[in-house]
Amino acid sequence: MTERPTHCPSCLQAGSPVDRITLKALLTGDGLRRGIPAQPRFCGTADCPVVYFDVDGGATFTEAELTVRVYAKHSNDAETPVCYCFGVNVGAMANGERARELRESVAREVQAQHCACEVKNPKGGCCLGDLVRLERGRETEVTASCCAS
Ligand SMILES: [Zn+2]
Numbered sequence: 001m002t003e004r005p006t007h008c009p010s011c012l013q014a015g016s017p018v019d020r021i022t023l024k025a026l027l028t029g030d031g032l033r034r035g036i037p038a039q040p041r042f043c044g045t046a047d048c049p050v051v052y053f054d055v056d057g058g059a060t061f062t063e064a065e066l067t068v069r070v071y072a073k074h075s076n077d078a079e080t081p082v083c084y085c086f087g088v089n090v091g092a093m094a095n096g097e098r099a100r101e102l103r104e105s106v107a108r109e110v111q112a113q114h115c116a117c118e119v120k121n122p123k124g125g126c127c128l129g130d131l132v133r134l135e136r137g138r139e140t141e142v143t144a145s146c147c148a149s
Contacts, residue, residue: 006041009058011048015041018124023052023061025119031065042123044072051122070122071130082134083127084120085109093134103131 008015023036037054051070052061063070074080078091083106093099109115110128117126
């Protein structure tokens with residue numbers, strides 16, 4: 001095993017590994033034409049234009065090459081999805097009571113293994129932690145997670 005760069009070439013923050021299937025599901029035609037890296041990583045830095053980068057070759061994919069808006073890049077934008085599987089956007093989480101209902105309903109689906117995070121959510125994983133953060137006014141760091149990983 002050789003040491004591979006795991007940090008985003010643009011913002012230099014650590015990226016999280018995502019499955020290739022996530023890129024296959026979410027890249028536009030132009031993105032797909034460039035080829036999907038063997039070991040893609042996701043950059044969740046809010047002000048960084050890079051969404052995916054290649055651990056090996058230095059290729060990067062920006063949001064323009066994705067078919068969905070990326071929550072991690074627009075977490076203050078009401079129209080941006082938080083839960084990509086069951087269609088909850090940031091705006092819907094603004095009301096505390098409603099936010100709790102939505103989070104609970106998503107949690108039930110997650111528990112029933114009805115989610116499809118690896119092909120729906122650009123970060124390739126569960127949105128539940130993001131929902132909890134929004135519900136609590138993003139004050140607390142939570143590690144609520146689930147299914148995949
Ligand atoms: Zn980055």
